[in-house]
Amino acid sequence: MSHLLRHPRVDSQLEAAVTRDEHGVETISTVDVEPTLRNAVWEARNRSHLxxxxxxxxxxxxxxxxxxxAVINGLSVADITGNAHTVERTPEMAQQLRVDSVMFTFVLAGESFHFNGTSPVLVKQGEVAIYDSDTPFLLGFSEGMHAIVASVPRYHLADIGMQDAFRNLKVMQHNGNGVDSESTRHLLNVLTDAFEAPVGVNPHEFGETFVEATLQALRRLSGQAKDSTKDYFTEAMALIQRHLVDPDLSVDGIARALNLSQRHLSRIFSSHGTTVAQAILQVRLENALTLLTTPEGLHLTAAQVGQxxxxGSPSHFSRVFRNQFGMSPTEARREQQLG
Structure with missing residues (x-):
């Protein structure tokens, strides 16, 4: 278990080797680290950022x-160059240092091999290896390597119902032509935006936008392309319309129906300037106004319109209707008839 322990000299060398730019991106170089501590420093940096x-x-x-x-909302991206080396995710580490994420290693220069207990898989320049973080593996890189490595937490994937995606090792091209290559290259471009966070922009807002773009790119890569903000919002609003009289209509119910997390559904509605609860109330009030002021609802009492x-209750209906339209349901009907 020695490699799981920290050492004061390693921490000191690591701290001295790290620099930070105006975008908040940190860079470490082991060139000036004591040769006998380079591997340990490299391990420490991987442990904290990947x-x-x-x-x-x-x-x-x-x-x-x-x-x-760069680490943004739990999503880590690293741009790595170096000499020939290997990194191993041992069974012990997979058990004790769990991350539960999907890993992406985009090989930009040199070659890499991936071994997960079966047969070694060669990952060449222009390809990306996609694999599970908590399945033990060994990665080897050739001299003069350059790679972009990303760790995408599965809780982000759960937001779009893809928490079980990318469980098995897969190699795809990010160079060349074709739908697969283009979608993989698009993901690479989105991930590298992590290094260019605009100076002065609210970190939370940038993080939300970055994660949303990454999730859309992953859905596209998986063959389930969708504008997750626009289409899911449209689907949710249609679902609200269909289940308008359901007293149990809620954030949880809508999220489960769309196979999303409540957090992601709330984020989608927020991008449209509203909340799920506000949208439900607005649709119900608009439906009530239509019934009160058109022939199809003239035979209904105000209480029946609300139902x-x-x-759920006439008093609640009357109160929120007045708050929205400045008059009671009965007054709205009378004004329509007089008009």
Whole structure:
């Protein structure tokens, strides 16, 4: 278990090797780290910004590399260059340092091999390996390697009902032509936006936008392309219309019907300037106004209009109707008839 422990000299060397730019992106270089501590420093940086790994190099110099990294709303992206080295996610680490994310290793230069207990898989320049963070694996990189590595938490994928996606190792191209290559390259472009957060922009707002763009890119990559903000909003509003009189109509029910998390559904409605509860109330009030002021509802009492619009009690219906339209349901009907 020695590689799971921290050491004061490693922490000191790591702190001295890290710089930060105006975008909030941190960079570490092991060039000036003591050669005997380079592997340990590299491991420490991976553990804090990607996931726990054991690092080694066939060269006596140890891992000589540079890692530029950004962590946004739990989603980690690293731009890595270096000499020939390996990183291993041991069974012990997979058990004790759980991350529960989907990993993406985009090979931009050199080659990499991926071994997860079966047969080694070669990942060439222009390809990306997609794999589970908590399945033990060994990654090896050739001399002069350059890769973009990302860790996408499954709780973000759960927001769009894709928490079980990308469980098995898969290699795809991000260079070349074709739908798969284009969608994979699009994901790479979205992920590298993590390094260009606009200066002065609210970090929370940038984080929400970045995660949303990443999730849309992942849905596109999985073959389930959808504008998750626009289409899901439309589907949710249609569902509200269909279940208007259901007293149990709620954020939870709508989220489950669309296979989304409540958090993601709320984020979608927020992007349209409203909340789920406000949207439900607005649709119910508009339906009530229509019944009160058109021939189809003339035979109904005000209480019946409220009931058919999903309001549980006449008093509640009357109160929220007046708050919205400045008059009672009965006054709205009378004004329409007089007009």
């Amino acid at each position: 996931l726990g790994l054991k690092a080694s190099s066939p060269q006596q110099t140890g891992v000589v590399g540079t890692m530029r990294s 058919r619009s999903g309001f």
